Amino acid sequence: MKPHTTSPKTPRTYRVKSFGCQMNVYDGERMGELLAEKGIVPAPEGEEADLVVLNTCHIREKAAEKVYSDIGRLRREDGTSPLIAVAGCVAQAEGEEIMARAPAVSMVVGPQAYHRLPEMLDKAVKGERATDTDMPAIAKFDQLPKRKRRSPTAFLTVQEGCDKFCTYCVVPYTRGAEISRPYSDLIDEAHRLIEAGAREITLLGQNVNAWSGEDDKGRRLGLAGLIRALAKLDGMERIRYTTSHPNDMEDDLIAAHGEVAELMPYLHLPVQSGNNRVLKAMNRAHTAEGYLRLLERFREARPDIALSGDFIVGFPGETEAEFEDTLRLVDEVRYAAAFSFKYSPRPGTPAATMDNQIAKEVMDDRLQRLQARLNRDQLAFNQASVGKTCKVLVERKGKHEGQWLGKSPWLQSVWFDAPAAIGDMIEAELVEAGPNSIRGLVRERVASFG
Numbered sequence: 001m002k003p004h005t006t007s008p009k010t011p012r013t014y015r016v017k018s019f020g021c022q023m024n025v026y027d028g029e030r031m032g033e034l035l036a037e038k039g040i041v042p043a044p045e046g047e048e049a050d051l052v053v054l055n056t057c058h059i060r061e062k063a064a065e066k067v068y069s070d071i072g073r074l075r076r077e078d079g080t081s082p083l084i085a086v087a088g089c090v091a092q093a094e095g096e097e098i099m100a101r102a103p104a105v106s107m108v109v110g111p112q113a114y115h116r117l118p119e120m121l122d123k124a125v126k127g128e129r130a131t132d133t134d135m136p137a138i139a140k141f142d143q144l145p146k147r148k149r150r151s152p153t154a155f156l157t158v159q160e161g162c163d164k165f166c167t168y169c170v171v172p173y174t175r176g177a178e179i180s181r182p183y184s185d186l187i188d189e190a191h192r193l194i195e196a197g198a199r200e201i202t203l204l205g206q207n208v209n210a211w212s213g214e215d216d217k218g219r220r221l222g223l224a225g226l227i228r229a230l231a232k233l234d235g236m237e238r239i240r241y242t243t244s245h246p247n248d249m250e251d252d253l254i255a256a257h258g259e260v261a262e263l264m265p266y267l268h269l270p271v272q273s274g275n276n277r278v279l280k281a282m283n284r285a286h287t288a289e290g291y292l293r294l295l296e297r298f299r300e301a302r303p304d305i306a307l308s309g310d311f312i313v314g315f316p317g318e319t320e321a322e323f324e325d326t327l328r329l330v331d332e333v334r335y336a337a338a339f340s341f342k343y344s345p346r347p348g349t350p351a352a353t354m355d356n357q358i359a360k361e362v363m364d365d366r367l368q369r370l371q372a373r374l375n376r377d378q379l380a381f382n383q384a385s386v387g388k389t390c391k392v393l394v395e396r397k398g399k400h401e402g403q404w405l406g407k408s409p410w411l412q413s414v415w416f417d418a419p420a421a422i423g424d425m426i427e428a429e430l431v432e433a434g435p436n437s438i439r440g441l442v443r444e445r446v447a448s449f450g
């Protein structure tokens with residue numbers, strides 16, 4: 001077999017494959033914009049790209065193996081590959097090893113360094129391999145091109161990194177310390193997104209509610225202040241934010257849910273476990289009771305708020321009784337949506353070397369039981385929405401001809417059969433609920449995409 005080599009030449013087309021969280025989706029879009037500045041265009045669907053960026057996720061199992069198999073799959077029959085860049089959190093955590101193990105990779109670039117991708121590319125086309133996993137604080141955002149993406153929904157990274165050091169989590173190591181982007185940059189970027197057609201903006205951060213900044217008059221603001229300012233921008237119709245940590249919830253953010261019409265009635269607030277010993281071992285620094293009290297306050301401010309959470313089953317040492325506390329918490333909250341995972345030991349995190357790692361079969365069983373309840377509650381939440389009339393922002397075509405799909409204020413997928421276009425805001429009656437979507441009947445077309 002011929003050696004696995006790249007064929008250096010200036011790329012004309014690119015493809016960015018983003019895995020994992022929404023932050024990676026945002027970063028992936030920004031990398032695309034950087035490449036577009038160099039005249040490189042997205043590869044047409046189904047065609048091989050000259051440059052492939054694998055924008056990786058390291059949060060759970062088998063992240064690195066997946067990267068190597070993706071690299072293998074890019075190999076052509078003659079042994080060559082397109083230019084390959086590995087970006088994202090696996091690049092940050094295992095960059096050197098990737099360079100050593102995968103000769104087809106010419107660029108390894110961490111999540112805080114991808115603004116340097118164009119320079120790395122100049123080297124790569126000359127056959128030089130480059131790694132950049134520096135964490136130069138905020139520099140990245142200053143050097144990215146202005147946003148041009150045209151879409152009714154958009155992500156806006158407002159905060160990055162995490163100082164919480166939950167004992168299972170790699171994020172503080174791969175994304176670095178908490179930083180907040182400056183207020184004026186965010187207002188600017190939001191303006192541009194709206195000009196490009198965005199009606200809904202989701203503010204992103206690993207700990208988005210730890211965002212802090214100063215407005216143009218020098219007043220200190222938290223996330224609620226930022227949301228209140230963004231809500232006043234002309235054309236801003238919907239604001240969401242994710243992901244939050246229970247310990248950084250300021251009173252004003254809770255109040256904003258009752259006061260800011262543009263702030264959608266949805267809160268993603270991970271709890272991970274319903275047992276206080278496990279929460280302590282996870283270094284979550286809150287209790288199950290504290291979490292429940294917090295949710296109550298959100299419900300008081302906004303009674304129809306849809307709640308969502310993240311859960312980990314089988315954290316080292318978790319007993320059956322401790323797991324049942326998680327089930328009890330779920331029964332009490334009745335989430336509208338949730339994400340649940342089997343604990344995965346991440347190299348370099350404290351929990352990875354704790355005693356009493358839980359057997360896979362036990363984790364499988366617990367995950368199944370937890371998900372059965374979460375699915376039950378998601379369906380119940382959707383069924384309880386039937387009969388309501390609400391606005392739906394149309395995001396894409398549905399599965400069948402003539403069908404469209406959008407989101408309700410509660411982040412439910414709503415589909416309908418009626419003439420529409422991407423970016424339309426429809427007034428729909430919710431008529432039939434499934435576990436993952438709801439059928440709507442269009443009552444009125446409120447506005448269309450400008």
Ligand code: 5AD
Pocket residue numbers: 059060168169170270272310311312341342343344345346
């Ligand atoms: N194992 C399993 N799930 C994890 N998460 C983070 N780290 C791990 C891990 N080591 C989950 C948490 C977090 C979500 C983004 O991923 O639930 O909230």
Ligand code: SF4
Pocket residue numbers: 162163164165166169170171172206207245
């Ligand atoms: Fe990871 Fe915990 Fe930080 Fe979330 S709060 S990113 S789970 S360390």
